[in-house]
Amino acid sequence: MSELALRAEKLDAEDELAPLRDRFVLDDVVYLDGNSLGALPAHVPDRLADVVRREWGELRIRSWEESGWWTAPERVGDRIAPLVGAAPGQVVVGDSTSVNVFKALVAAVRMAGESRDELLVDATTFPTDGYIAASAARLTGRTLRAVTPAEVPDALSGRTAAVLLNHVDYRTGRLHDLPALTAAVHASGALAVWDLCHSAGALPVGLDEHGVDLAVGCTYKYLNGGPGAPAYLYVREELQDRFDSPLPGWNSHAEPFGMNPAYAPAPGAVRGRVGTPDILSLLALEAALDVWEGVSITAVRAKSLALTDFFLRCVAAYTEPGRVECVTPERHAERGSQIALRCADAGEVMKRLIARGVVGDFRHPDILRFGFTPLYVGFRDVERAARVLGEELA
Amino acid sequence: MSELALRAEKLDAEDELAPLRDRFVLDDVVYLDGNSLGALPAHVPDRLADVVRREWGELRIRSWEESGWWTAPERVGDRIAPLVGAAPGQVVVGDSTSVNVFKALVAAVRMAGESRDELLVDATTFPTDGYIAASAARLTGRTLRAVTPAEVPDALSGRTAAVLLNHVDYRTGRLHDLPALTAAVHASGALAVWDLCHSAGALPVGLDEHGVDLAVGCTYKYLNGGPGAPAYLYVREELQDRFDSPLPGWNSHAEPFGMNPAYAPAPGAVRGRVGTPDILSLLALEAALDVWEGVSITAVRAKSLALTDFFLRCVAAYTEPGRVECVTPERHAERGSQIALRCADAGEVMKRLIARGVVGDFRHPDILRFGFTPLYVGFRDVERAARVLGEELA
Incomplete structure (x- = not known):
């Protein structure tokens, strides 16, 4: 040897x-693609079977209340929160990462105010963030500028509304300095929006500690939530009352079953919800998060x-x-x-x-x-x- | 008796x-809430278990190609297409109904052109459509006007960009005249966007036949796709090249794995995709659609x-x-x-x-x-x- x-x-x-490996279904393959699709946690199939057979099949519509379906987006969000250094009530799960990037950027631009007309985006980003940032800029009448993370400090100015950055670069694996970059963004009066797809579940993020404003991430990489599992959105507590979503679906309404034609946003993380949550995927993710126990x-x-x-x-x-x-x-x-x-x-x-x-x-x-x-x-x-x-x- | x-x-x-009832898991409850959550098709649990245990658990990342995950949004869309009277290649599945309403309305406004500055929405709509329409209007600089479907013909003018209507009213169960209203909308030069949540799977829709421009619908009511199953978007073939999505995620790119920082939309229904599809829910829906066989x-x-x-x-x-x-x-x-x-x-x-x-x-x-x-x-x-x-x- x-x-x-x-x-x-x-x-x-x-x-x-090492013993944690037994919490997953693995074979003799060396699986080094968990940063694309995490392995299957061993107990997820039974849990999902119960969701399908009993909660959907037997309880049917009653499960929205009795099985806790309705509150799952916030509940699962609170399970992710400690993994990204967030206190409860700031993370909500649902939609794809791309859709959450859109919510976060449009909301950030609105919070930054009319006088700030520029959006900065990581030039080395996974492409979807750049495409969505371009759309957010176009729809809010801002200019989008792509700069590398290293160039961000010099690019910031009184014109900057928000900056979208990746915590870890999807291609190179480079970890960016979230505390320092967030501080620089704040020093210019702009909002810092972080994409955590390649860091959450692999390393400490410290969203609250470093004062990050908004963050998004997927759950199918290091969080092992399953293929295309719903993404999450973090909105710092102090900003939640000003979070003005471009996707104000009925799930984000203060009184969703009031069926009121006038929109009134819910308080808290719920405001980041949009439509009916995708329960099968969401509850598979919830079960998958059990592997983090201890x-x-x-x-x-x-x-x-x-x-x-x-x-x-x-x-x-x-x-x-x-x-x-x-x-x-x-x-x-x-x-x-x-x-x-x-x-x-x-x-x-x-x-x-x-x-x-x-x-x-x-x-x-x-x-x-x-x-x-x-x-x-x-x-x-x-x-x-x-x-x-x-x-x-x- | x-x-x-x-x-x-x-x-x-x-x-x-009557024999179709055996295709579902039912008990002695009289279930008259399939217009909120359809019952569980009997074969779905086994199919989903296979998706989880074998496709995710054993094949893992390989399933994106080998198990057909990547193309599922269009494939499942083509399964829904005949139920709403659409030829293949015009329906794509993914995201919630609310998110698809947003895509459809912003794209419709853009197709209608700058000179048309008003968006009409069904005043009796399920609230989320109204909230999202207001957001689409705000972001595109249009005025939103809520009118009842009966008032639509008189409300149409050269200012109208698009009209969002419900095929069946969620509260009253009223079926609106899709062919006549679509024709009236077209006569004014506007685009007709229909929400099929309460009609698809219960009655013929005839999207192609009646020249509907864009349509959306959920899949968890009469299509029995499961709680919060992904919604779908129909874009009439002739309009697809002009479909300019406000959510241009990487899945809608002409070359999604090219990782090109410049966005170039894919042709066809794929253009309506956004982020990574929610595979567990999507494949449960695909299986659920088997009950329509024959x-x-x-x-x-x-x-x-x-x-x-x-x-x-x-x-x-x-x-x-x-x-x-x-x-x-x-x-x-x-x-x-x-x-x-x-x-x-x-x-x-x-x-x-x-x-x-x-x-x-x-x-x-x-x-x-x-x-x-x-x-x-x-x-x-x-x-x-x-x-x-x-x-x-x-």
């Missing part, structure tokens, strides 16, 4: 989070960094120098929970890796992306992935 | 759709009218005259698939009905609402419901 394989065994033996996000972060450190060490050992370029920062403070390696034949290489049971993904045009979910990825997985990668790159 | 009970037996015996919507309509006719006859026989007022039109051409009865104590009466196994719903302030789903409601159910109602009203 190689030195690295022995080291992996030792690290696994010392890993306090898990500290600080411990998750420590393991995440240990996993990515070890992966980089193994890749360096198993791969010819220069064959791939790591585009994820070495510095822990700048690294999310994934490693992105650049090579010209990344698409082909990833196909071969998957065929050999090492599942990452390919991001156009030349990125091999490996996500490390500390709840179920171990160090032997990491060593094997790097070894197979080295063989396929040879 | 009473004459009406005998009559009900005979009608059930003659009912060609079912003619014309036969469904005929049975629906026979059910509501018979219900009115039974209510007249079992209830003291004047105790309730029927607010649903007597004329078949003006009746959807529900009966709404007004009485001052409707809230209390409905509680007692539900306690006795007759499930309808209460709509504020004074409406008893009974929905008749022809796929699983029989004539003996109808007689029993009216009889229990008569007893509770006595």
Whole structure:
């Protein structure tokens, strides 16, 4: 057994989070794509079967009250809240990330006031945030400017209404400095809107602590909510009364069953709701969040960094120098929970890796992306992935 | 046995759709709330269990391609299409009805052009449509005017950009004249946007035949897709190239995995997509649509009218005259698939009905609402419901 394989065994033996793997359905594949679709938590199928057979099939319409369907968006939001450093009552679940980006940006622009006519968006963002930001700018009569996160401080001015940033870059895995960037945005009088898709569930976010104004995120990556599971919206408590949604559906009404033709927004996080919540997906997500029972996000972060450190060490050992370029920062403070390696034949290489049971993904045009979910990825997985990668790159 | 009970037996015996009831999970409750939440199709639990355990749990990320997840919004849309009289390629499933109303209205206003500065909305609409229409008007700089469907022809002018109408009124059960109203809207040069929540699956809609421009609907009522199942959007083929979505998420991009920072809309119905589709709910809906195999919507309509006719006859026989007022039109051409009865104590009466196994719903302030789903409601159910109602009203 190689030195690295022995080291992996030792690290696994010392890993306090290792037993969490049993909370998931996994096989002998090394699954490094949990940053795209999290693995299935083992108890979710039974819970969802109960939702379908008993709550829908037997109780039918009564479940909106008796099974707590109606309040699920806020209740599940409060389950996500501690994972992103939010006190209760500020997170609501529903709709897709894209739709929540739209709500957050239009609401942010409205809060910023008429005099601020510019919206800044992360130029390196996952494209949907940029497309939606462009739509929000167009509909609110603002100008959209794309700048890299590093350029944000210099780009801020009295014209800036809001800034949409990604906590972790989907491609490179770079972790941006949320506290410092939020403070800079606030110093200019603008609102900070963060997309947490690639950080929530992998590292501490600290929304309340750092005074983030609005945030959105998906729940099907590190939160393991299932394919296309509903996204969430965070609105800082002090801003909730001023949150003026561009999608004021009946679920966000102060009295949704009053059937009043005049709109009156509900107080609190409920104001971020729109239409009837997607119950099957929402309750699958709620069950999926049970895996976090007793898990500290600080411990998750420590393991995440240990996993990515070890992966980089193994890749360096198993791969010819220069064959791939790591585009994820070495510095822990700048690294999310994934490693992105650049090579010209990344698409082909990833196909071969998957065929050999090492599942990452390919991001156009030349990125091999490996996500490390500390709840179920171990160090032997990491060593094997790097070894197979080295063989396929040879 | 009473004459009406005998009559009900005979009608059930003659009912060609009666065997369809076996396609659903039902008990001895008379379920007249399928216009709020359709009953569970019997095969859906097994199908959803397979989606969860095998497609998510075993194939994981591979299912986006191998299990057809990625193309589900259009595929399921094409399953709904024949039920609303649409040729393939014009219906896409995803998001809530409210979100789809927003897409449809903003896109309609944009297609109508700058010179048309007014949006008309059904003053009797389910409130969410009105709230969302107000938001669409505000964001596009148009004026919103609420008029009853009867007032629409006179309200139309060269200023009208689009008109949002309900095919069937959620409260009264009135069926509006979609062909005539659409023709009137078109004669004024405006676009007709229809909300089909209370008609799709209960009666023929004829979107293509009548030249409807855009339409939306939910799938959890007469389509039995499950609680909060995703809604759909219809965009008439000739308009698709001009459909300019206010929610241009990455799923609507011509090349979604190209990760291009510049937005380029996909052709066809795909353009109505936004973010990652909610797969669990979407595939539960897809399975639910299997119950339509071999079912003619014309036969469904005929049975629906026979059910509501018979219900009115039974209510007249079992209830003291004047105790309730029927607010649903007597004329078949003006009746959807529900009966709404007004009485001052409707809230209390409905509680007692539900306690006795007759499930309808209460709509504020004074409406008893009974929905008749022809796929699983029989004539003996109808007689029993009216009889229990008569007893509770006595």
